[in-house]
Amino acid sequence: MNTIFALAQVVIKELYRRKDFYVLFILTVLITLLMASASIFHDDKIVRYLKDICLLLIWISALVMAVGTAARQIPAERENRTIFPLLAKPVSRAQVIAGKFLGCWLASGMALVVFYLFLGLVCASREHEWHVFIYLQALWLQWVFLAVIIALVLFGSVIFAAPSSNATISIVVVISIWFLGSHLNTVALQQAEPMRSIIYTIYFLIPHLEWYDIRDLVVHNRPLVSGTICGLATLYGAAYTGVFLFATWLCFRRKPLN
């Protein structure tokens, strides 16, 4: 575990020494504050549109950061050849994958905490109350979502040589699943066989990422998702993360590194 944590620490250090996070955070802050400064019919209690915009920016920033960071981890190790002194130590390839995953995931989590704190502050300034539990639940589910995404991108990074192509393909796949995944069953029912079975199979195979996006519930002050449901969704996300990490290891374990 020491090795995995040491590797994760390097990834976190890399993220906070790069400018990506700061740029995205400042952009989010600027856009949100700009929207907040607009006087809409002289009503200073309007808050939902701010929550909506801020959450959208958080989701975009977190996705860009997670995909960007995860996509370059293994290719950069190979391209900069830092993998050689690393694997010359008692470090297995499985540990490299686990460390990279953990680093990206923890770094994304830290970034999310900063983003959600900002969201909480903005909303509290208007609503004069803290909806702590729904924010925590939204943060947790988004973090689980990012775990699946990071694992998926790491898997892509051992298949596609260039980080840019991996990042692009991953983002397209993630967005497609996120927005269309839940409707595939409706589409399948409108098709004739064998398309119906094919689409339904895809529907059951893909990770249903839309579950982790509870922005609607946060924006419209809907009740919390029950703890059991949240736990089950976490297990579902963990299972897919495990599947992708295992697939990454299968592809990476025998890959020549010269």
Added chain:
Amino acid sequence: MPAPCYILALLLTLCFTLATSLQLRMHSISTGTPSDDMLKAVLGDGRRMFANHYFVKADVYFHSGYYPSIFEQGAKAPANARHMVEEHHDEGGDHDEHEHEKAMDFLGQPKDWIDRFGRHFYSSTHSHLDKPGEAREILPWLRLSADLDPQRIETYTVAAYWLRGHLGKVDEAEQFLREGLRANPTSYEILFELGMLYSENHHDSSRARNLWELALRRWQDQDAVNRPSVLQRWEESKDVGDIQPDINIYLKIITQLALLEEGQGDLRQALHYRELEVKVSPLPELVQVEIDKLKQKLASPPISAPTK
């Protein structure tokens, strides 16, 4: 001072001169407001698409996020402003409410376990912004929609309805309606809503009458060639379940005018508007009752002198 500095100063002067002369020319060419022109230049007709998106977004907020996606084809929920406004009018009654509930039941039974489980993570029950002041949340999207497409009239009427009726912001509602009127000088819908504002909020009957009469004239003037035939066709084959918005606003204007005149004691004028109303109303028997009452009042001698 070295040569590059002179060149730089010369170029800056040239730029400034050009900018000032171009600004004047642009000002003379431009017809709309600067921001309107800028949005038009940047987005072109695409801004209407965005405006529509934001208008729908307001409706999504109105339903607290419970809204059909493009995949829920059975749902007929959104579409127009009437839906967002009339849902809260008592006149629509239980029938409209029931129809709306039926239309918004687009989710149906879960198709599989993923569908069933997924419903915990988004707004899956139908509700409206009912709590006091909650309606304010739809306003930013309506404001944005109006900025992007100033010709979209329902944006002004819906926003004004909520501002004056539920949020107590009568001045803001009037200002917004006047803004809409400047962008759409022939709009009888905005004039009607402005009349409602004067009647219900300012209790200024005379200005309300002026505005509604102007609205009625504008309604008659608009598409003057085809209007009589449209009206005639409607009078001949009206269908209770499908009131055309255009006829609907006409109906509203004359109804309000009839009520106003009756309240002010000008029963003849009220009768005139009721007679117009009965021809187009989807419920003529109810209007006929009102006409009979008015005729009865006109037949009996007046108790006191009417004030206008």
Added chain:
Amino acid sequence: MNTILDIKDLRVEYRNRAIGQTTKLAVNGLNLSVQPGEVFGFLGPNGAGKTTTMNVLLGFVNATSGSASLFGVDVREPIARQRIGYLPELTYYYKFLTAEELLRFYAKVFGIPRAETEKRIDELIKLVELEPARKRPIKSYSKGMQQRVGLAQALINNPDLLILDEPTSGLDPIGRMKVREIIQRLKNDGKTVFFSSHELGEVETVCDRVAILHQGELKVEGRVDDLMQKYKANLEQIFLRIIGYQPVAVS
């Protein structure tokens, strides 16, 4: 005496993915062993298979057939690398880390306790003379400084076997001298060093035994003194003779 490094019938083929291309034989039937306390020079012209052999020893490349072990443990097991230090030919380190952070990271990988880590870092930074730059990111270092950081990281776990791939390549004469001094010091401390180099004079000075590889096959192996006596020539002449180099007369 226990063999520290043992290679038996090692064969490495690289598959060419292009259609119709044959496989490339990088190492063919290599047998080699290194005893504790030895400084072993691994020589050969470019493309002889030295780096491939080292890559197999470090687990970067899998052998097509044959076996390789370190301290009696198969090189495919990560634990086999617990007691080795490796210095790559060029500097491949996380450039956003400082020298101190890099050494701390590798110490953690080896599971060295924190107190010991700090002590070890101080010693190594002093050894490679990087004290003034220890808190600066590696990207700001000169090539020589980066090579010295590399040497420090190779020594962080106080290894029993050091694998050095062209440790003096690209260094100025002073840098080379320093590296040579460090190898000498390690030898005096009883460490085993396995290194490849093109600097035959250097090899002659510090190595106990050498092996010369050519076209993937081991041509010569033995003690430096024995070879020089046997061929009646210095190491450079022996090397050129073995690889079949014919000098061209320059008029």
